[in-house]
Amino acid sequence: MSQFQLIAVDKSNIDTENRLFHRHPEALRSQQSLTHSTGSSRGTTSNPGQILPSDLKIADLMASRKSGLHCRQLIQVRSGRRCFQSGKISKCAVAATRSSCTPKPFDRIPGPKSLPFIGTTWKYFPIVGSYKTSDLVAANLLKLKEYGPIVREEIVPGTYAVSVFDPADIESVYKAEGRTPARRSHLAVQHYRLSRPQLYNTGGLLPTNGEEWWRLRSAFQKSLSRIQNVRHFLPTADAIMQELMDEVFQRGRDVDDFQTVAARLGLELTWTAMFGKRLGCLADPDELPARLMNAAETTNCSILETDNTERIWRKWKTAAYKRIEDNLSYIESVIVPALLRKQQEVEESKTSPDWEPIGLLDHYFQIPGVDFKDITGMAVDLILGGIDTTSYTSSFLVWHLTQNPRVQELCRDESRRLLDGGVVRPETLADAAYVRAVLKETFRLNPIAIGISRNLAESTVLAGHLVPKDTLVITQNMVACRQAQHFKNPTSFLPERWVKGSEHYTQVSPYLILPFSHGPRTCIARRLAEQNLLTLMLKMMSRYRLEWRGKKELKIVTPLICKPDSPVKISLHSWDC
Numbered sequence: 001m002s003q004f005q006l007i008a009v010d011k012s013n014i015d016t017e018n019r020l021f022h023r024h025p026e027a028l029r030s031q032q033s034l035t036h037s038t039g040s041s042r043g044t045t046s047n048p049g050q051i052l053p054s055d056l057k058i059a060d061l062m063a064s065r066k067s068g069l070h071c072r073q074l075i076q077v078r079s080g081r082r083c084f085q086s087g088k089i090s091k092c093a094v095a096a097t098r099s100s101c102t103p104k105p106f107d108r109i110p111g112p113k114s115l116p117f118i119g120t121t122w123k124y125f126p127i128v129g130s131y132k133t134s135d136l137v138a139a140n141l142l143k144l145k146e147y148g149p150i151v152r153e154e155i156v157p158g159t160y161a162v163s164v165f166d167p168a169d170i171e172s173v174y175k176a177e178g179r180t181p182a183r184r185s186h187l188a189v190q191h192y193r194l195s196r197p198q199l200y201n202t203g204g205l206l207p208t209n210g211e212e213w214w215r216l217r218s219a220f221q222k223s224l225s226r227i228q229n230v231r232h233f234l235p236t237a238d239a240i241m242q243e244l245m246d247e248v249f250q251r252g253r254d255v256d257d258f259q260t261v262a263a264r265l266g267l268e269l270t271w272t273a274m275f276g277k278r279l280g281c282l283a284d285p286d287e288l289p290a291r292l293m294n295a296a297e298t299t300n301c302s303i304l305e306t307d308n309t310e311r312i313w314r315k316w317k318t319a320a321y322k323r324i325e326d327n328l329s330y331i332e333s334v335i336v337p338a339l340l341r342k343q344q345e346v347e348e349s350k351t352s353p354d355w356e357p358i359g360l361l362d363h364y365f366q367i368p369g370v371d372f373k374d375i376t377g378m379a380v381d382l383i384l385g386g387i388d389t390t391s392y393t394s395s396f397l398v399w400h401l402t403q404n405p406r407v408q409e410l411c412r413d414e415s416r417r418l419l420d421g422g423v424v425r426p427e428t429l430a431d432a433a434y435v436r437a438v439l440k441e442t443f444r445l446n447p448i449a450i451g452i453s454r455n456l457a458e459s460t461v462l463a464g465h466l467v468p469k470d471t472l473v474i475t476q477n478m479v480a481c482r483q484a485q486h487f488k489n490p491t492s493f494l495p496e497r498w499v500k501g502s503e504h505y506t507q508v509s510p511y512l513i514l515p516f517s518h519g520p521r522t523c524i525a526r527r528l529a530e531q532n533l534l535t536l537m538l539k540m541m542s543r544y545r546l547e548w549r550g551k552k553e554l555k556i557v558t559p560l561i562c563k564p565d566s567p568v569k570i571s572l573h574s575w576d577c
C-alpha cells in the first residue's frame with residue numbers, strides 16, 4: 001500500500017497541517033479514525049512524520065486542486081511522487097524530497113523594482129507610479145494582479161512591507177503575531193505623547209507595542225469585552241438613536257451628508273459610553289462637538305502620511321506632524337478637564353452604598369495599576385477610534401441600502417417584527433439575523449480598514465516564502481473579499497450569503513472578513529460598535545425608506561481608513577406614507 005508522510009517539523013508546519021484538516025472534513029474524519037486507533041486527537045498530536053493512509057491524502061488533495069483551494073502543505077509523498085507547495089499542487093518529476101518543498105527565500109518574493117534611496121515608493125509618485133496612497137484599494141488590487149498572492153515592497157530603504165491576499169496566509173499571519181501583537185502605526189501620535197510626559201506615561205494603546213501595550217490593554221479591555229457589560233450601554237444607545245429619529249430626521253428628511261450626522265452620533269455614543277453622561281451634540285449642534293469631530297478626523301487622516309515619512313518629521317516638523325500636534329492638543333483641552341471632573345465625581349460617590357459605575361471611566365478610575373495619565377491616553381484613543389469608524393461604516397451601510405430596495409424591505413420587516421414598542425432590547429439584537437447579515441455584507445465590501453498590519457513575532461512561511469521574524473506584513477482582506485475565487489458575484493451586495501437556509505448561503509474561511517481584526521489586538525470596542533450599528537439599522541429601517549441623492553457611485557478614499565469619497569446625500573421617506 002502506498003503511504004504518505006506529513007512532514008510537520010515545526011509549529012508553522014503543524015499549523016498548516018491542521019488547516020488542511022480544518023478545510024477538508026473528509027480528511028478530518030479519516031484523521032479522526034486514524035487517531036482513534038492510535039489514541040491521539042487532531043491538533044494535539046500532529047506528529048512530524050506521521051503516516052497517513054494513501055486513499056485519504058490523494059482524494060483530499062486532488063479535491064483541493066479541483067476546488068481551487070490552497071494546500072501549502074509541506075508534504076512528502078513517499079510514493080505517488082506528488083509535492084504540494086505554495087498554493088499549488090504540482091507533480092514532481094522525481095521523488096519529492098523535503099528540500100524540493102523548502103520555502104523560497106524572502107528576497108524571491110515578487111514586487112515592484114526597488115531603487116536606491118527611495119525603495120519602491122516611486123510606485124506611489126505621480127506620473128511614473130501606478131499606485132495612489134489616496135486609493136489603496138485600487139493599488140492593492142493592482143499589486144495582486146501584477147505580482148500574485150504575496151507582494152514585497154521596500155517602503156523605506158531596508159524596511160519591507162509584505163502584502164498577503166490569501167486567507168490561508170492571513171491565518172498564518174495571525175498565528176505568528178505572538179502574545180503581544182505588534183503593528184507599525186500612529187508613530188507621530190506616539191512621538192507627540194512621549195514628548196509630553198506631564199500628560200502621558202506612554203504612547204497610548206493605538207501606537208504602543210510589547211509588554212507596555214499589554215499592560216494598558218488588559219486593564220482597559222475588561223469593561224468592553226464582556227457582552228453583558230456592553231449590553232449595559234444598550235438603553236442609552238437606543239435613547240440616543242431615538243433622538244436622532246425624532247429630532248434630527250423629523251426636522252429635515254433630506255440629509256445633505258449622512259456622514260456628518262453619523263459622526264455626531266459616533267461622538268455622542270462614544271462620549272456617553274465613556275462618561276456615562278450625554279454630551280448632547282445631536283439635536284443642538286454647537287461648536288465644541290464639531291471641532292472635536294474635526295480634530296479626531298484630521299488626526300486620523302494624517303496618520304498614514306506621518307507613518308510613511310517618519311524619518312523626515314523626526315528631524316523637522318512636517319505639515320502633517322503639526323496637524324497631529326495641534327489637533328491632539330485640542331482634543332486634550334476638552335478631554336482633560338472632563339476627566340478631572342469625572343475623577344472627582346468617582347472619588348466622592350464611590351463610597352456611597354447605591355453608587356453604580358455607569359460609564360467606562362467609572363471603571364477606569366478604579367483599576368489598580370493605571371493612573372490619570374494612562375486614562376488620558378485611553379480616553380483620547382477612544383475619541384480617535386470611536387467617531388470616524390462609526391460614521392464611515394454607517395455611510396457605506398446607507399449607500400448599499402439605497403442601492404438595494406429589496407434589502408431595505410427585508411430589514412424593515414425584520415425590525416418591525418423584533419422591536420419592542422420601538423425599542424431595541426438585547427433579545428432584539430440576538431434575533432436580528434437579516435440585519436446582521438446586511439452589516440456583515442457591508443463589512444465584506446466596505447470594511448473601514450483594508451486589512452491589518454503586523455510585525456511578525458516569528459519567522460513564517462507565507463505563500464511558499466520564508467518571511468523573517470519582525471517583518472511588517474499587511475493582510476489584504478478587503479481585496480481578498482472582492483475576489484471571485486472566494487465569492488460568487490463578488491461585487492454584488494448580497495446579504496443572503498450569510499443567511500442560513502438561503503440558496504446563496506456561503507461558508508468561507510473565517511480569515512476573509514475581519515473588519516475588527518482578530519486575536520488579542522482585535523478592536524477593543526468591537527462589541528460596542530456592532531451593538532450601536534445594529535441598533536441604528538433596526539431603528540432607522542423600521543421607520544424610513546432611504547433614497548440616494550448623492551454622486552452616481554459612492555467610492556472609497558483611503559487617508560488611513562476607508563472613507564466615502566463624496567457627501568452621503570440621502571432622503572428619508574416614511575414607510576407609512
Ligand code: HEM
Pocket residue numbers: 183205206217270381382383385386387389390393448449452453515516517518521522523524525526528529530
Ligand atoms: C465599525 C466600527 C469599528 C471598526 C470596523 C473597527 C476596527 C478596528 C480595527 C481593524 C482595529 C485594529 C485592530 C488590529 O490591529 O488588530 C481597531 C483598533 C481599535 N479600535 Fe476599533 N473599530 C470600530 C469601532 C471602534 C470604536 C467605536 C472605538 C472606540 C469607542 C474603537 C477603538 C479602537 C481602539 C482604541 C483600537 C486600538 C486597539 C489596540 O491597539 O489594542 N473602535 N479597530
